[in-house]
Amino acid sequence: MLRVGLTGGIGAGKSTVAARLAEHGAVVIDADRIAREVVEPGTDGLTELVSVFGEHILTAEGALDRSALAATAFADDAARERLNAVLHPRIAARTAELMSRAADDAIVVHDVALLVENGLAPNYHLVLVVDADEQVRVQRLAETRGMNAEDARARIAAQATTAQRRAVADVWIDNGGDRDAVLRRVDAVWADRLVPFEAAVRQRRPRPAQPPVxxxxxxxxxxxxxxxxxxxxxxxxxxxxxxxxxxxxxxxxxxxxxxxxxxxxxxxxxxxxxxxxxxxxxxxxxxxxxxxxxxxxxxxxxxxxxxxxxxxxxxxxxxxxxxxxxxxxxxxxxxxxxxxxxxxxxxxxxxxxxxxxxxxxxxxxxxxxxxxxxxxxxxxxxxxxxxxxxxxxxxxx
Known part of the structure; x- marks a missing residue:
């Protein structure tokens, strides 16, 4: 299969790109969704989190209280490491399981917010980065999450920089303007790059010889x-x-x-x-x-x-x-x-x-x-x- 990493900063709108790729037939694996699945009520992930951090991280209904967990797990580096020790192996195992189910000719798009921060880029055949101007992202976060400008800019600053994302980007998608233009860009990447790339790998087809230009x-x-x-x-x-x-x-x-x-x-x-x-x-x-x-x-x-x-x-x-x-x-x-x-x-x-x-x-x-x-x-x-x-x-x- 062709493994494609999809990432972008908070508010960049990578979900728009992921949805369009799914329409074309890509198998989209959402890392954030998996992170939620592995700690749903009744999972051993949630049981272990409670064992590590205490009952206070649960809501009255027995679900994970993410705010309470964050207040405890991000208090210091040691607590963060304990959190990662619970989550990361389960997320990795679930991701591998979903990838193993994909067909041999599949184009698998792994939607990962922290792809750059976690040094994952070399694991993919191609990395797509979705970006938008900071002011556009701040406005989107206000409209979709009710986040004030100060909090939005702080969240943006805590993530990878534009330069760091450009360093790993094989394809850069500007999602700061017209939505139809973004969709046309994704369509072109799918048809002109991802589909022939997958076929060439699967068929072990070397690049055709070319004249010296x-x-x-x-x-x-x-x-x-x-x-x-x-x-x-x-x-x-x-x-x-x-x-x-x-x-x-x-x-x-x-x-x-x-x-x-x-x-x-x-x-x-x-x-x-x-x-x-x-x-x-x-x-x-x-x-x-x-x-x-x-x-x-x-x-x-x-x-x-x-x-x-x-x-x-x-x-x-x-x-x-x-x-x-x-x-x-x-x-x-x-x-x-x-x-x-x-x-x-x-x-x-x-x-x-x-x-x-x-x-x-x-x-x-x-x-x-x-x-x-x-x-x-x-x-x-x-x-x-x-x-x-x-x-x-x-x-x-």
Whole structure:
């Protein structure tokens, strides 16, 4: 299934987005609803809360008095930890149960208010963030919850910042204006991104080859790369020796194809093969066949594995390389050398533009890449010389 995280600050209106996605057929799992379910009258969750905090957290009817619980459970960090120890395992178990019921081709939308605050973003194939201007949110909270402006702003301030949410957002949905415009935006995300993304993961369908088209450097490339790398690390776990954003999109000011090149270094190729299915499940589909990096002398080659991102909205190449080979170090060296030597960026840009123009009608980038390789091979020598002069060491980066 495709796992989509949906979040947004209080008053942003993510329920509007969740409802629209449900209309399209998404399986929506509401974390707030689950949190209420696990402490309903008659549940062991409520029984344990009473055991921990006392009978005074119950209403006369035997239901949970949320105000009384909050006054006790949020009095100090120790009390909050006791509350979390009761709630979090039950919420997690119920969430897993609901996800397990979803069909193999389902698009599961997990509606989580504190997705950012709890560091959950890497667990999803995609994260959607719903936002609105603070004044709009304050007004909504006054109208829907009777909250005064001071309390509303305090609640907003206690949550993740806009910058923190942007850092994890694969899709940003502005819900501060016309409702129909928001619904059209959600419709487009569903049709153009979520549906093809799910199909590509389930069918293990690599991204189709494309001709080499260079674009102006995007300042958001590094942030997009970090989101993807966080997902890679979440899958690879202890097998990840290191992860890197490499290639042209990792060099400020360098025109590039709008495809992020990422690197996962594992102890040996057997680890890469063990991760083939987990990475594919996470949206990085293994590309069949044999893949090699060229040596600096142009005579030998080093084996690797290649995965590509299945997200149609963010093309990614993931190179999985063994730690006992030299290729991963050269990839990092080449990136850092270009970042440090502007004249080499100019020379590389000129080469890339000329070759991209020569191969603009090609079905894919292989001929373009092959013609770049002699320059890159020679550049490795200059990069090593720079490393020796500057004291660069991959272990310090």
């Amino acid at each position: 260079l674009v102006t450097p995007d300042p958001e490339w590094p942030e997009q790369a970090e989101r993807a790398l966080a997902r890679v690390r979440a899958v690879a776990g202890e097998r990840a020796v290191r992860t890197d954003h490499i290639g042209s999109t990792a060099v400020p000011g360098l025109p590039a194809k709008d495809v992020l090149d990422l690197q996962l270094v594992v102890p040996e190729l057997a680890d890469a093969d063990a991760l083939a299915e987990p990475l594919s499940d996470a949206g990085f589909v293994r590309v069949p066949g044999e893949w090699y990096d060229h040596s600096t002398d142009g005579e030998s080659s080093w084996e690797k594995r290649v995965h590509v991102g299945a997200d149609p909205g963010r093309p990614v190449n993931l190179h999985v390389r063994p730690a006992d080979g030299p290729a991963w170090r050269l990839a990092v060296l080449f990136r850092d050398w270009l970042r440090a030597v502007p004249e080499e960026v100019v020379a590389y840009t000129q080469l890339k533009r000329r070759l991209a123009d020569d191969h603009r009608d090609d079905a894919d980038v292989r001929a373009y890449a092959d013609r770049k390789q002699p320059w890159i091979t020679a550049a490795f020598t200059r990069a090593e010389e720079w490393a020796a002069r500057s004291g660069w060491s991959v272990t310090t980066r």
